[in-house]
Amino acid sequence: MGRAADMAAARGRARTAVVVLMLVLAALLGLLWKLWSSSSRDRVLVPSGRFWRPWPDSRAFWNREQQRLDLLYSPIFHPNGSLGNRSLTPQDPCTADPRVPTQVSDYNTLPRRFQDFLLHMRCRSSRLRISPPRGCGGGNGGGNGAPFLLLAVKSLVPHFARRQAIRETWGRAGVVGGRSVVTLFLLGDASPADHHPALQGMLGEEARLHGDLLQWDYRDSFFNLTLKDVLFLQWFGRRCRRARYVLKGDDDVFVNTPRVLQLLAGLDQVQTQDLFLGDVISAAAPHRDPQLKYFVPESVFEGSYPPYAGGGGYLLSGELALRLLAASRRVALYPIDDVYTGMCLQKLGVAPQRGDGFRTFGLDAALRGNPCVYRSLVLVHGCSPQELMELWPWVEQPARDCQ
């Protein structure tokens, strides 16, 4: 009787043990499945942080450069997450890299702008020539302290009229609707070597008059726009860390500043953290037709692009701008600046969001002439200084009739 009860109890215990074992196994299988499926789902197009992630062996120059950076910044070799004072190149990274011509298979047949880009791809510094006297506190007429919204406008030295039209319209600095707005223009050098007339004297006058120019020494070319982005982020990290929001735009965009402020007023702390709004393009890849402006040869880059926002204009939080600065150190410079920003966002695991009313690829011809359309939009690319002057009163005076 006692033995039968013992045996029944032992059988009961064995059954419980089997059930527990099966549960543990099921949990383990579930975990493995989750790991496997997540790693195959986010099969990254641009290398992300960890160096042990499977990496297609690439012969393209940018990809190899990125592989090198991933290795250098890998948490195993550099647990502090920084290289400290260790230089990435044996020589000054801003002199032409002599190894490039032998490392890029078709270097000699590449367009000149690519050769220039590749030779100086590791350069991330440039001397500041003109900086705003009040830092990011605004130009001569602006307020004090950190702005609520910083309008950072990529411009070129000869574009005097575009800058003035922006000052008189959407970039009018000061206090707008109780919020401080500051406008700064980002410039490089327009040198005689690129057949520019002597404009630096006039630019100096403009800086004295408005105090809203930020100019570096580097050659301002299309492929150096990424360098301009990086230099701006570096300056932002040093001089403007407390700005709440940044709108980065070209000098030929229309921005509905009141609408931007309205949009920002509705955000909470969590939405602000990862705020990156623009005209988002996903699933793009490099153009391989040498005739196109955005052509990138296979010898330079292989793969497709992460989601990115059209560079004509996007809106982000100051907090995210600081994280972008940190991420940019770990991403090799890419010749197309908006794609580069997308690559840095991907490093951070932040997805750019599609913003309603961002038209960085212009407007339909049918809508262009209609000022009322602009009232409901946030940002439109491709406006001349005169168009800005004509449109602005319609945005400022809601009383005007719009059918």
Ligand SMILES: *[C@@H]1O[C@H](CO)[C@@H](O)[C@H](O)[C@H]1NC(C)=O
């Ligand atoms: C990390 O940083 C600390 C302080 O800056 C330094 O003492 C330490 O040696 C660093 N460790 C490595 C592995 O670089």
Ligand SMILES: *[C@@H]1O[C@H](CO)[C@@H](O)[C@H](O)[C@H]1NC(C)=O
């Ligand atoms: C970095 O190292 C170089 C030479 O190795 C030295 O000249 C330079 O002063 C160092 N910079 C800092 C900030 O330590």
Ligand SMILES: *[C@@H]1O[C@H](CO)[C@@H](O)[C@H](O)[C@H]1NC(C)=O
């Ligand atoms: C970018 O600027 C640097 C510094 O002025 C210059 O040496 C280089 O040629 C420029 N790159 C391009 C692609 O223009």
